[in-house]
Structure formats: structure tokens, C-alpha cells
Amino acid sequence: xxxxxxxxxxxxxxxxxxxxxxxxxxxxxxxxxxxxxxxxxxxxxxxxxxxxxxxxxxxxxxxxxxxxxxxxxxxxxxxxxxxxxxxxxxxxxxxxxxxxxxxxxxxxxxxxxxxxxxxxxxxxxxxxxxxxxxxxxxxxxxxxxxxxxx
Amino acid sequence: xxxxxxxxxxxxxxxxxxxxxxxxxxxxxxxxxxxxxxxxxxxxxxxxxxxxxxxxxxxxxxxxxxxxxxxxxxxxxxxxxxxxxxxxxxxxxxxxxxxxxxxxxxxxxxxxxxxxxxxxxxxxxxxxxxxxxxxxxxxxxxxxxxxxxxxxxxxxxxxxxxxxxxxxxxxxxxxxxxxxxxxxxxxxxxxxxxxxxxxxxxxxxxxxxxxxxxxxxxxxxxxxxxxxxxxxxxxxxxxxxxxxxxxxxxxxxxxxxxxxxxxxxxxxxxxxxxxxxxxxxxxxxxxxxxxxxxxxxxxxxxxxxxxxxxxxxxxxxxxxxxxxxxxxxxxxxxxxxxxxxxxxxxxxxxxxxxxxxxxxxxxxxxxxxxxxxxxxxxxxxxxxxxxxxxxxxxxxxxxxxxxxxxxxxxxxxxxxxxxxxxx
Numbered sequence: 138x139x140x141x142x143x144x145x146x147x148x149x150x151x152x153x154x155x156x157x158x159x160x161x162x163x164x165x166x167x168x169x170x171x172x173x174x175x176x177x178x179x180x181x182x183x184x185x186x187x188x189x190x191x192x193x194x195x196x197x198x199x200x201x202x203x204x205x206x207x208x209x210x211x212x213x214x215x216x217x218x219x220x221x222x223x224x225x226x227x228x229x230x231x232x233x234x235x236x237x238x239x240x241x242x243x244x245x246x247x248x249x250x251x252x253x254x255x256x257x258x259x260x261x262x263x264x265x266x267x268x269x270x271x272x273x274x275x276x277x278x279x280x281x282x283x284x285x286x287x
Numbered sequence: 288x289x290x291x292x293x294x295x296x297x298x299x300x301x302x303x304x305x306x307x308x309x310x311x312x313x314x315x316x317x318x319x320x321x322x323x324x325x326x327x328x329x330x331x332x333x334x335x336x337x338x339x340x341x342x343x344x345x346x347x348x349x350x351x352x353x354x355x356x357x358x359x360x361x362x363x364x365x366x367x368x369x370x371x372x373x374x375x376x377x378x379x380x381x382x383x384x385x386x387x388x389x390x391x392x393x394x395x396x397x398x399x400x401x402x403x404x405x406x407x408x409x410x411x412x413x414x415x416x417x418x419x420x421x422x423x424x425x426x427x428x429x430x431x432x433x434x435x436x437x438x439x440x441x442x443x444x445x446x447x448x449x450x451x452x453x454x455x456x457x458x459x460x461x462x463x464x465x466x467x468x469x470x471x472x473x474x475x476x477x478x479x480x481x482x483x484x485x486x487x488x489x490x491x492x493x494x495x496x497x498x499x500x501x502x503x504x505x506x507x508x509x510x511x512x513x514x515x516x517x518x519x520x521x522x523x524x525x526x527x528x529x530x531x532x533x534x535x536x537x538x539x540x541x542x543x544x545x546x547x548x549x550x551x552x553x554x555x556x557x558x559x560x561x562x563x564x565x566x567x568x569x570x571x572x573x574x575x576x577x578x579x580x581x582x583x584x585x586x587x588x589x590x591x592x593x594x595x596x597x598x599x600x601x602x603x604x605x606x607x608x609x610x611x612x613x614x615x616x617x618x619x620x621x622x623x624x625x626x627x628x629x630x631x632x633x634x635x636x637x638x639x640x641x642x643x644x645x646x647x648x649x650x651x652x653x654x655x656x657x658x659x660x661x662x663x664x665x666x667x668x669x670x671x672x673x674x675x676x677x678x679x680x681x682x683x684x685x686x687x688x689x690x691x692x693x694x695x696x697x698x699x700x701x702x703x704x705x706x707x708x709x710x
Contacts, residue, residue: 141657145650145708154645154709176649176665177679199679201647202709259653 143255144262145202152206157213158195165195167280171272173264178204182272184215186280191215191223196272201265203256208269210250220277227270234263307608312600313689315340326659329694334479334638334685335663336529337510339593343533346592350585357581359558373584376591377574383594384524385515386541390573393540393547394582398506399429401525401540402473404577405502406433408550409523409542410471416442419468421499423448423456423485424675425478428668430504434473443470450675454481454630458489465497472501476508480667480683481630482613482638484512491520500546506530506538510687511609511636513602516541528586532687533593537586540577547573554579605688609637612686616695623699625706629681637686640667643702646709648680654708655682655701662698 162168162183170181178200185193194212199205211230215223229247234256244251256266313319318338321328330338350372356365358373374389381389395401410433414420420434424447431445438445446469448461456474465472472494477484491501500522505514509531516524523546528537542550552559552570556579561569570576597605616639620626625644643651652664663683666673673679684698 141654141708144653150709177670177673201649203650205647262649262653265649 140255140258144259146252146255148210148249148252149202149206152209153202156196156205156209158209159197160195161197162193162195164193167276169272169276169279170198171268171275173200173204173268176201176265178265178268180204180208180269180272182208182212182269182276184273184276184280186220189220191218191220196269200268201262203253203262203265204268207253207266208272210252211269211273214248214250215273223273223277227274230270231267233257234266307604309608309689309691313691315342315596316689317341317344319689323659323661324657329658329660329697331684331686331690331694331698332661332663333510333687333690334507334530334667334683336535337532337687338689339532339534339589340596342596343589343592347534347585347589350588355585358584359575369584372588373582376587379591379594380539383514383598384526384539384541385517387517388544391541391544391547393542393574393577394587395525395538395540395577396536396583397527397529397538398504398525399527401523401538402430402502402504403433404540404553405473405523405542406437408553408577409500409546410434410437411441412549412551414438414441414443414470417468418443418470419446419464419466420444421446421448421461421464421469421472421474423461423474424450424672425454425456425481425483425485426473426475426669426672427479427504427506428670429506430473430475431671444468447671448474450672452676453632454478454483454676455632455634456483456485456490458486458493461490462493465493465499467497469494469497469499472499474501474503476503476505477511477636477638478630478669478672479507479638480669480672480681481632481640482635482685483630483632484508484634484636486634487521488519495520507636507638510597511602511605522546528590528593531590531593532596534583534586534589537583537590539590544573547577552579553577556580558582600688608688609686612690612692612695613637613639615692616684616686616698619695619699620702623702623706626702629676629678637690638683639685640681640683642678642681643705643709646705648682650709651682651702651705654705655698658697658701658704660694660698660701 165183166186168183172179180198183195194215196208253266316338354368356369358370377389377392380392448456450456494501502523503521506527509526522543524541526539529535559579561571627642629640648664665680
């Protein structure tokens with residue numbers, strides 16, 4: 138059961154039951170939809186980016202505890218960060234879940250997101266934890282596209 | 288070496304009524320005797336794939352150890368042996384589903400390939416613009432997508448027989464959908480997601496009244512029910528070896544001779560020809576016309592062994608045991624307030640789909656896995672059915688004849704643990 142408690146930590150269960158920033162962002166400057174056809178998880182991530190800084194982030198949709206909590210905590214971690222910082226965070230989060238070693242590299246920046254390190258022991262669930270993050274990246278690209286075409 | 292099952296088979300050959308000894312049966316399945324995550328494996332994912340008895344493993348091993356060669360046309364001893372083993376498997380399959388003739392048994396990779404074969408040959412030959420193909424809401428993607436592809440190509444229309452909330456097809460709606468435009472009815476015999484046993488004999492009767500042929504996808508039926516294609520009256524029937532305790536990559540498409548004869552070949556290559564020149568090729572006779580290339584010989588041998596194994600227990604005994612498990616598990620799970628059973632048809636095979644309030648099916652699957660319990664979580668390759676039921680996913684426990692009441696108890700305990708974690 139120890140692995141299980143690592144996966145379903147209190148904080149994850151809390152964010153699953155009471156997701157933060159769980160609404161549509163009316164003034165969003167960009168958004169994207171992410172879908173995992175294997176399990177039916179589906180999220181829309183909304184970002185409001187001003188002068189290269191994420192002013193607000195939110196999400197809507199549904200999925201398992203891991204994907205919902207991950208989306209919820211991700212939106213919390215984005216506010217006030219520059220796009221470069223967000224991209225950096227994406228890389229660090231991704232590495233946390235997929236690296237073989239137990240390295241705590243990038244740990245200080247990840248902060249609360251470290252609760253997801255337990256997911257590493259459940260390879261089939263990594264996609265759940267990263268769905269919102271991939272959606273975030275798609276939203277950023279969409280945002281950049283919009284910026285460059287304007 | 289004599290296995291427990293062979294002893295039982297011998298005993299049941301006489302008039303002595305044998306008691307169903309599930310432990311004796313489990314002894315024939317090496318894979319079941321292991322621990323996963325430190326717990327004894329409880330395998331309840333049989334609708335995804337079933338485990339293999341020693342008899343099947345030994346048959347495949349024996350083939351490769353002693354008889355391996357390519358089939359047909361060989362003039363040497365091994366080729367003769369391999370051909371005999373392969374063709375004996377065909378005879379066994381004919382007998383197993385009571386097809387009138389052995390040439391009506393086409394070896395395919397599985398049910399999916401069987402459906403695709405019919406769609407790409409019978410379908411392309413007989414379906415045209417404005418025609419309709421009827422399927423049901425319960426279908427697996429393998430009995431949806433091949434027809435969609437055909438309909439798109441032929442500008443035909445795919446129509447869907449609705450179901451009620453219990454997961455039963457509505458026969459009167461089905462009758463209304465049958466028309467002179469209907470060119471084929473394709474239906475799952477037993478639902479992989481809900482366990483519903485469809486009233487396929489009636490479905491065939493009603494279609495035949497209008498001269499419409501029927502394909503039945505029996506992948507989920509063969510592990511649970513005696514299949515008699517003549518009694519069912521169907522025109523095509525598909526089974527998958529791996530769902531019925533045989534190897535993966537082998538299955539059977541049964542088709543009535545007159546339909547198979549009139550159909551063009553599916554794939555071109557060796558084995559399916561009579562003579563080839565660069566100007567013209569004449570095709571081989573049934574069943575070889577539909578078996579291009581070197582077939583899955585060891586798979587067919589293994590499938591034959593699986594059929595023998597099932598017969599040694601007997602479908603009556605299997606049904607009785609599985610019915611007991613289904614009733615027991617249904618009662619246990621429905622007594623848990625937060626659990627909702629999905630699919631409560633009156634006629635069901637031993638498949639239980641369920642949801643737990645406030646918990647996603649994937650989390651249910653992960654937590655049960657920690658107790659060594661293998662269930663499936665997701666849409667079970669039936670997305671349109673899930674949409675009809677208003678669900679993203681369910682957890683599914685599917686039982687085989689080697690499962691026990693104790694395993695049901697462990698599942699129920701596990702479900703309580705899931706609820707605890709999320710409480």
C-alpha cells in the first residue's frame with residue numbers, strides 16, 4: 138500500500154475533489170483542448186497572457202484523480218510566470234515523471250508539484266499526470282501563433 | 288503426463304456426475320499461480336484476453352518442437368505433419384461451432400480480421416449507394432469501424448439499433464430499421480462491455496424474413512456459450528482464439544459456402560491461388576481462397592487444443608459455474624452504496640461493468656491492481672456505447688470458468704479500499 142499512498146497523496150486527492158481554477162476563463166488570450174483517447178480524459182486549459190507573463194490560468198473538463206489534480210495544481214503554479222519559465226517548468230515536471238533515477242533535479246522550482254513523483258512507479262498513469270501539461274504547451278503554441286499572425 | 292483436467296474429462300465421459308472442481312481446473316493454468324505486487328494474482332480481465340491451459344501451451348510447444356514446417360504442397364514428412372495438424376484444427380473448429388462443412392472455416396487473426404474480411408469482400412461486392420448496414424449500440428469498435436469504412440467508400444449508410452438503459456437491444460426498433468435498403472446486419476453476440484447476451488436467434492430470424500444476411504461477432508460468446516452456427520442460422524460468425532483460452536493471432540470466420548463462394552478474395556498472395564500467370568490468376572477453392580500467405584499454423588493448433596479443453600469441461604458446467612459467480616458478484620457489488628452496476632440485462636454472461644461514485648475508473652483499476660486484482664478500466668473499445676450510457680469509462684470485472692467466489696470476495700474488499708482512499 139505504500140506505493141499507493143505515494144500515488145494518491147492527500148494533496149492529490151484534495152485537488153481531485155476540489156479542483157482549483159476550475160472554470161472557463163472568459164478573458165483568456167489562448168486556450169487548447171487536450172484529450173487522451175485511451176481513457177477518455179479531456180481538458181481545456183485557458184491562459185491569459187499579458188506581455189509574456191501568465192496573468193491567469195484555469196481549466197475545465199474531466200478525468201481521473203491524477204489527471205484532474207495535475208491540471209488543478211498546474212494552473213496554480215503558472216500564475217505570474219513568464220512563458221520561458223512556464224516552458225522550463227514543463228520540462229522539469231516531465232522529467233520528474235519520466236526519468237529513471239530518483240534525482241531531485243529541478244526540485245526547488247517544482248515545489249508542491251513534487252507530490253507527483255509517485256506517479257513514476259505507475260508507468261501507465263504518467264500520461265494522466267502529463268495530459269494537462271501537454272495541453273498547456275499546445276495553448277502556448279496557439280498563443281504564439283496568434284501573436285505572430287497578428 | 289496427465290493433468291487434472293484430463294482426469295475429470297475421463298470421469299465425465301461416464302455417467303458419473305462430476306462435481307465442478309475449480310481448483311482442479313486452476314491447476315491447469317500455470318499463469319494463475321503467481322503473486323503480483325506481493326499478492327496472489329486475481330485475474331478478472333478475461334474479456335480482454337483469457338489465460339491459457341497447459342494443454343494449449345503444450346500443443347503449441349509440441350508443434351514447434353516436432354512438426355514445424357510450412358503447410359500444403361510440401362512433399363516431405365514435416366510438411367505433411369504440419370498440414371495435417373493445421374487441417375485437423377480446421378476440422379475441430381468446424382465441429383466446435385457445428386458448421387456444416389470444414390471449408391466454411393476460414394482461419395483469420397481474430398474476430399476483427401473476420402469482420403474486415405466480410406466488409407472488404409462481401410460488403411464491397413454487395414453494398415452500394417443508398418444501401419444500409421445495421422449494427423447495434425453495443426458494438427465493439429471492431430464491428431463499427433470496418434462498416435463505417437465501407438459505407439464511406441460506397442456512400443452507404445450505417446444505422447444503429449438502439450438499446451434500453453439496461454443494455455438490451457430494442458427488438459421492435461430493430462424490426463423498424465430493417466428495410467429493402469438493408470444489405471447486412473452485423474451484431475455482437477455477447478457484449479464485451481456489459482455482458483449482455485443478445486437475442487441473436489431472433490435477430491437472424493427477422494433479418495432472414497427480409498432476405499438480409501447476418502454476421503455475428505462471437506469473440507465474447509465463445510468463452511461462455513455453446514456456439515452452433517446452424518442453430519443460430521447466421522450467415523457469418525467470427526471468433527477469436529485468445530478470448531477462448533487459445534493463442535493470440537488466430538481466429539475463425541465461419542461463412543455459408545454459397546456466400547463465401549460468391550465473394551472475391553480478401554488478400555492476394557500464395558496459398559489463395561490455383562494458377563498464376565502475369566496475365567491472369569485463378570483463385571483457389573474454399574477455404575484457401577481467403578487464406579493468403581503462410582497462416583498462423585501453431586495458432587490454429589493451439590486453438591484446436593483450446594477447443595478440446597473447453598469441451599473437456601463442457602459448456603453446461605462452465606455456464607453453471609460462471610452464473611454462480613455472476614450472481615454472487617452482482618449481489619456483493621450492488622450492496623455497496625457507492626457502486627453502480629452498468630449493464631443489467633436479463634441475459635448476461637459473466638461480465639460486470641461498474642462505476643464508483645466520485646472515483647474515475649482508472650483510479651479504481653490502479654488501486655485494485657495494488658491488491659493483485661486485474662480488471663479493465665476505460666471505454667472497452669465501445670465509445671459510442673459509453674456515450675449512450677452517459678459515461679466516460681467503467682471498471683470491468685470479467686470472469687472465466689477458473690475464477691472463484693474467493694476472488695469475488697477479494698474484488699469486493701478491493702472496491703471498499705478504493706472508496707476508503709477517496710473518502
